[in-house]
Amino acid sequence: MNSERDFSDIITGLAKKRGFFWGPSPEIYGGSSGFYDLGPLGKLLKNRLENAIRTSFVRANFWEVECPTVSPEAVWKASGHLDGFIDPVTKCTKCEQIYRADNLIEEQSPGAQIAGKSVEELTEIIKELGIVCASCKSPLGPVDSYNLMMKTRLGLDQDAYLRPETATTTYLLFRRFLTFFRDKLPMSVFQIGKAYRNEISPRQGMLRLREFTQTEGQIFILEEDEQNWPQFEDIKDEELPLLSYPAQEKGKTEPVKMKMSEALKKGHFQKPAYAWCVFLAYSIFRNMGFSEEKMRLRQHLETERAHYAQDAWDIEVYTESFGWVECCGVHDRGNYDLTRHQEFSKEKMHVKVNQKPGVPNVLEIAFGVERPLFCLIDNAFQPESEERDTDWLRFPPAVAPIQVAVFPLMGKPELQEPAHLIFDEIVDAGFISQYDVGGSIGKRYRRQDEVGTPFCVTIDYTTIEDGTVTVRDRNSMEQIRISKDELIVVLRKLVKGTIQFESLVVR
RNA sequence: GCGGCCAUAGUCUAGUCUGGUUAUGAUCCGAGCCUUCCAAGCUCGUAACCCGGGUUCGAAUCCCGGUGGCCGCACCA
Numbered sequence: 141m142n143s144e145r146d147f148s149d150i151i152t153g154l155a156k157k158r159g160f161f162w163g164p165s166p167e168i169y170g171g172s173s174g175f176y177d178l179g180p181l182g183k184l185l186k187n188r189l190e191n192a193i194r195t196s197f198v199r200a201n202f203w204e205v206e207c208p209t210v211s212p213e214a215v216w217k218a219s220g221h222l223d224g225f226i227d228p229v230t231k232c233t234k235c236e237q238i239y240r241a242d243n244l245i246e247e248q249s250p251g252a253q254i255a256g257k258s259v260e261e262l263t264e265i266i267k268e269l270g271i272v273c274a275s276c277k278s279p280l281g282p283v284d285s286y287n288l289m290m291k292t293r294l295g296l297d298q299d300a301y302l303r304p305e306t307a308t309t310t311y312l313l314f315r316r317f318l319t320f321f322r323d324k325l326p327m328s329v330f331q332i333g334k335a336y337r338n339e340i341s342p343r344q345g346m347l348r349l350r351e352f353t354q355t356e357g358q359i360f361i362l363e364e365d366e367q368n369w370p371q372f373e374d375i376k377d378e379e380l381p382l383l384s385y386p387a388q389e390k391g392k393t394e395p396v397k398m399k400m401s402e403a404l405k406k407g408h409f410q411k412p413a414y415a416w417c418v419f420l421a422y423s424i425f426r427n428m429g430f431s432e433e434k435m436r437l438r439q440h441l442e443t444e445r446a447h448y449a450q451d452a453w454d455i456e457v458y459t460e461s462f463g464w465v466e467c468c469g470v471h472d473r474g475n476y477d478l479t480r481h482q483e484f485s486k487e488k489m490h491v492k493v494n495q496k497p498g499v500p501n502v503l504e505i506a507f508g509v510e511r512p513l514f515c516l517i518d519n520a521f522q523p524e525s526e527e528r529d530t531d532w533l534r535f536p537p538a539v540a541p542i543q544v545a546v547f548p549l550m551g552k553p554e555l556q557e558p559a560h561l562i563f564d565e566i567v568d569a570g571f572i573s574q575y576d577v578g579g580s581i582g583k584r585y586r587r588q589d590e591v592g593t594p595f596c597v598t599i600d601y602t603t604i605e606d607g608t609v610t611v612r613d614r615n616s617m618e619q620i621r622i623s624k625d626e627l628i629v630v631l632r633k634l635v636k637g638t639i640q641f642e643s644l645v646v647r
Numbered sequence: 648g649c650g651g652c653c654a655u656a657g658u659c660u661a662g663u664c665u666g667g668u669u670a671u672g673a674u675c676c677g678a679g680c681c682u683u684c685c686a687a688g689c690u691c692g693u694a695a696c697c698c699g700g701g702u703u704c705g706a707a708u709c710c711c712g713g714u715g716g717c718c719g720c721a722c723c724a
Contacts, residue, residue: 164714170715173716231649341648
């Protein structure tokens with residue numbers, strides 16, 4: 141446990157020192173837990189992740205939308221968050237220990253009828269059944285509700301809440317989507333935006349935030365299309381590390397590599413369309429730079445599934461800091477949400493299927509961006525060694541915050557002048573680049589290693605003679621010398637990963 | 648929210664028990680000299696006692712409250 145804590149401290153220390161993230165924010169006023177600032181490199185990294193997410197969704201024919209983060213109470217009444225997104229809590233009158241009232245009742249009086257009860261009714265039930273404090277056996281205070289949504293107000297007197305998920309705000313647009321997609325289902329949309337949860341006591345730094353960026357993609361789909369999903373063909377031979385719930389019930393913790401077609405045949409997935417969503421989520425995480433060995437797909441046990449979810453799989457990422465971390469949920473939400481909004485808003489949320497109105501189902505991919513952000517730094521971390529005496533980050537080139545650093549070998553004007561020209565050219569080509577002239581060349585390489593920059597271009601006296609520069613590879617610390625005319629093309633291929641640095645090394 | 652432990656330069660840290668000079672050291676960072684590819688060297692420099700109150704002639708040090716962190720409980724739909 142100690143080593144885990146130490147490791148997350150190392151990651152946090154490096155992140156703070158080099159400008160990935162700072163907090164809890166606002167630091168100069170002491171900070172509030174659950175809030176973090178992203179520094180310049182953290183923001184760059186987050187942009188890269190969001191771009192990877194965006195590109196992956198767009199390629200899968202999803203369309204991006206953006207909704208307000210604040211919605212009036214009626215929305216959350218309908219979504220179930222106002223009543224369901226609460227914890228009924230009770231406090232011991234003597235030792236002041238706080239309990240989840242429903243859990244405590246269930247514990248001391250199994251089978252008690254507590255589902256859907258109000259706080260007043262729960263208070264009554266506690267009295268009737270003689271439920272007492274679990275630790276000191278004293279009487280309990282009245283049941284209070286604690287809602288995890290942040291409350292605010294519109295104008296003078298309209299109650300409103302900051303969204304605890306982006307999904308609900310997406311569902312509200314259903315009828316607009318029908319028009320945009322010309323009444324043709326399935327319709328695929330996604331949103332990347334802020335969401336808020338008033339956690340009682342957030343811990344584990346960047347992993348549990350009160351304000352975070354959420355990505356949610358939805359497919360509105362007819363039941364018959366869930367079974368008949370042509371795109372499944374494209375991925376049927378892809379192998380995913382699956383940990384199904386029957387396997388977990390047998391005590392297994394190791395995922396099994398399985399072809400998607402086989403997983404479907406074995407009944408791990410009921411619907412090809414849902415299985416395809418699970419694969420899409422997995423491929424998004426691969427595109428964000430996670431290696432396959434550090435990921436697994438874990439199916440929710442029936443008991444941990446939300447009431448609306450018919451099936452749920454999580455993507456978990458292995459970290460040195462915290463072990464397996466839940467990073468993404470893929471849910472089969474059925475038609476729960478649209479039906480609820482139809483009922484509460486009186487707006488029709490259906491389409492005509494075979495002359496009959498039907499409310500479509502929703503398949504959903506949902507994840508916070510900050511978790512993968514932290515996990516990626518954790519996964520990229522490499523400790524100092526004999527050949528390199530700083531800790532460094534081994535980001536995949538495509539997601540590294542800074543892609544190319546440019547150094548004149550020394551600070552002499554005759555080297556700086558061509559170096560600046562090359563730097564400008566690299567920036568113009570669309571790379572995020574940093575020019576650094578401070579300190580010895582070794583020190584500058586070390587600085588870039590520490591923030592995970594995959595390539596460094598150095599301009600030396602040979603550059604002046606023959607127009608060549610050196611490109612230095614972060615992972616191997618090896619160098620190649622190439623003409624500055626082919627520099628941009630080579631850098632593009634290296635960053636994209638279409639060529640490997642080793643193949644350019646002349647031995 | 649509760650209990651235990653904790654909070655000193657950007658980062659890591661000594662000092663706190665036993666109150667008393669200019670608050671220790673490392674590293675980082677900046678400027679300069681030197682330097683033709685992996686933390687070189689030399690010179691100079693910036694930078695800290697979490698916040699608020701109390702006790703005291705005097706508080707980084709003792710007391711109270713707050714905020715934040717770690718661990719345990721609870722929570723994480």
